[in-house]
Amino acid sequence: MQETDKLTNHGPYMLAGPVARPDAGALPLRGDLAHVGLAGRYFVPHYAVPQPRAVMPGGAPLLVSPEEGAAELCTLMEGDSFEVLDITGSWAWGCLSLEGPVGYVHVDRLESLPG
Template structure:
């Protein structure tokens, strides 16, 4: 009898993730989660290649529009008011992707509508 005939598939799973088949991904703009990146607060709950620690940025005077995609023609999700804290997770060109909190909303704003990072 070969070694392969004596071994049984393991039914013991370690950790929160298994490669057991497709999973349902959350829809909408409630979680800071993309296929490639997620808020560090989602580590251990959702598996992605990279997690980001948010960089808090204040919204500049005049406010900012949170959009569903990095385009001025994308759906408007909400308007951020001056002084609101935006959790910046990624920058793509002139757009910042992030959220207001771990529970959302999540979307894109023009990076020039956010205060620059402060040295700390």
């Protein structure tokens, strides 16, 4: 392989400097975790396969952070499929789709996984 080939053949995962971060809530991407569908586009320590859960009757607010009183991004409607990527305590972090919106929902507002 010639020296010029080494410089131009970078492959799909070249670390070439900072990547522009999307707006918060736009993509299922945090500093520690991302939706597996973003692998190859964004580098994080862990990628998660979404676990779809249905929103319970009465709907649920999708919040920007896992705390009471946090700003509401939108209201999830009963029966919506919410892709859970992480659960910490009583909060689930996830998205409606790979394109968002992304936020936190009380786990008691989502159907439980069979098991």
